Amino acid sequence: MSARYTLGLDIGTTNSKIVLYNERLEVIDSAYTENNTYRDHLGMAEQQADEIYLGIKKIIKDIIGRHIEIKGQIQSLSLSSAMHSVLLISDDDTPLSPLYTWADNRSNGTLKEVRNEGDLDWIYRRTGTPIHSMSPFSKLIWLKKTQLGILEEAKKIVGIKEYVTYKLTGEWKVDYSIASATGLLNLEQLDWDDDILEMVGINYESLSEPVDTNYLFSEKNLKELEELGFNHPLAIHIGASDGVLSNVGLGAINQGEAALTIGTSGAIRVISDEIKLDDQGRTFCYYLKKDTWVIGGAVNNGGNTLEWLSTLFETTNLDELNARAEEVSAGSDGVLFYPYLNGERAPLWDASATGHFIGIKPIHIKGHFVRAVMEGVMYNIYDVYQVLTNLVGDISTIKVTGGFLKSDLWKRIAANVFNHELIESDRIESSCLGAVILNMKDIQSDITSKEQSIKPDQKEVERYSQALAVYQELFQPILAIHALKSKRVE
Numbered sequence: 468m469s470a471r472y473t474l475g476l477d478i479g480t481t482n483s484k485i486v487l488y489n490e491r492l493e494v495i496d497s498a499y500t501e502n503n504t505y506r507d508h509l510g511m512a513e514q515q516a517d518e519i520y521l522g523i524k525k526i527i528k529d530i531i532g533r534h535i536e537i538k539g540q541i542q543s544l545s546l547s548s549a550m551h552s553v554l555l556i557s558d559d560d561t562p563l564s565p566l567y568t569w570a571d572n573r574s575n576g577t578l579k580e581v582r583n584e585g586d587l588d589w590i591y592r593r594t595g596t597p598i599h600s601m602s603p604f605s606k607l608i609w610l611k612k613t614q615l616g617i618l619e620e621a622k623k624i625v626g627i628k629e630y631v632t633y634k635l636t637g638e639w640k641v642d643y644s645i646a647s648a649t650g651l652l653n654l655e656q657l658d659w660d661d662d663i664l665e666m667v668g669i670n671y672e673s674l675s676e677p678v679d680t681n682y683l684f685s686e687k688n689l690k691e692l693e694e695l696g697f698n699h700p701l702a703i704h705i706g707a708s709d710g711v712l713s714n715v716g717l718g719a720i721n722q723g724e725a726a727l728t729i730g731t732s733g734a735i736r737v738i739s740d741e742i743k744l745d746d747q748g749r750t751f752c753y754y755l756k757k758d759t760w761v762i763g764g765a766v767n768n769g770g771n772t773l774e775w776l777s778t779l780f781e782t783t784n785l786d787e788l789n790a791r792a793e794e795v796s797a798g799s800d801g802v803l804f805y806p807y808l809n810g811e812r813a814p815l816w817d818a819s820a821t822g823h824f825i826g827i828k829p830i831h832i833k834g835h836f837v838r839a840v841m842e843g844v845m846y847n848i849y850d851v852y853q854v855l856t857n858l859v860g861d862i863s864t865i866k867v868t869g870g871f872l873k874s875d876l877w878k879r880i881a882a883n884v885f886n887h888e889l890i891e892s893d894r895i896e897s898s899c900l901g902a903v904i905l906n907m908k909d910i911q912s913d914i915t916s917k918e919q920s921i922k923p924d925q926k927e928v929e930r931y932s933q934a935l936a937v938y939q940e941l942f943q944p945i946l947a948i949h950a951l952k953s954k955r956v957e
């Protein structure tokens with residue numbers, strides 16, 4: 468009996484990745500392509516859907532081309548993608564608009580106006596998606612006000628994964644996971660919410676049909692698949708969103724297990740067997756599979772804050788930044804950084820928030836600022852962690868992934884701020900792996916992986932406990948500054 472192989476595709480915001488796995492889910496090969504984001508105006512973060520699709524075609528062809536001898540044994544393709552994107556489709560099934568990514572926050576002003584007109588908490592309670600400019604709900608409200616003509620002209624309103632799967636299959640379908648992150652799907656009914664659709668001014672038929680995350684496409688665009696190198700039957704599984712699949716790929720799937728991810732942005736998530744919502748709307752609740760939900764909070768500001776500082780210091784050398792940060796002690800001698808450079812999702816859910824350094828004195832050197840940035844990112848996501856534990860209970864295991872793991876110092880800071888052992892796994896591209904695992908009968912399938920432990924240092928834990936207390940005490944005054952600045956701008 469010949470070996471079988473499978474592909475996991477993750478359509479991210481920064482790049483798209485594809486991984487080839489064998490039957491034991493060992494990585495055989497991988498490829499990625501960068502996705503261009505256009506930021507011509509303040510708050511703009513647009514992409515071109517056809518550019519992304521062409522990039523995906525290229526990496527699939529690259530993988531197939533490098534493994535001609537086994538291409539006939541590749542039996543399936545499972546998909547993951549970033550959440551919250553919006554793409555308007557014309558009558559001829561081509562893009563009518565740019566792809567508005569989660570990071571496009573131009574809807575923030577319109578959202579504030581709508582909020583001033585009435586309570587929007589009912590939308591969070593029905594959908595589990597926080598009220599924020601990231602969401603398709605907010606973007607559609609904005610398009611309704613600013614570009615009504617193009618919104619009315621659109622035949623379909625979709626996200627990037629729907630567009631890619633349509634190109635491959637000819638079916639307009641959206642998985643419950645992606646749909647549950649739009650702010651338009653009723654979590655209890657697992658269908659589009661009529662009241663919300665009426666509010667944003669769109670009809671049910673303009674949206675893709677919601678289906679479960681184990682959905683197997685019945686139709687195929689054979690010409691397109693043959694061009695990619697598949698001249699044999701290929702099962703295409705719709706999969707879920709990158710965030711929930713990261714938990715699956717990391718193995719953080721049991722009660723009390725959390726997945727902490729810090730790349731460009733960051734998130735912390737746990738799996739639940741029931742819908743759980745925060746009374747202040749600070750956490751999300753997204754669908755994974757039948758009777759399984761992922762609850763957590765995402766932050767806008769992770770590794771991108773260190774990238775900003777490296778540009779400011781005119782160095783892109785991570786080792787140099789780490790060396791400077793190692794020169795100073797835990798707590799950065801009183802320098803605090805509130806990392807809201809790109810607005811913020813959890814715990815603020817305020818796209819207009821801005822970053823702050825507090826406590827600067829003449830004695831402070833570059834290393835203080837580098838370390839304060841690393842610490843500030845962790846303080847912020849620890850705030851989300853506290854909200855999450857209040858909602859779901861104690862967390863016994865934290866599994867970590869993301870670019871921050873390249874810094875030994877940042878890993879240690881994370882363990883010390885959380886005062887918790889962190890588990891680092893060698894499972895790369897956890898969302899791709901999660902998409903493949905999701906199609907198995909048991910998402911707890913035994914997969915071999917190497918893990919290492921990052922343990923807290925109790926001396927530094929005490930220092931961070933004191934620094935964190937100050938950080939949290941100054942949180943409300945920082946919010947007052949944001950509110951005052953917003954009034955002045957208006």
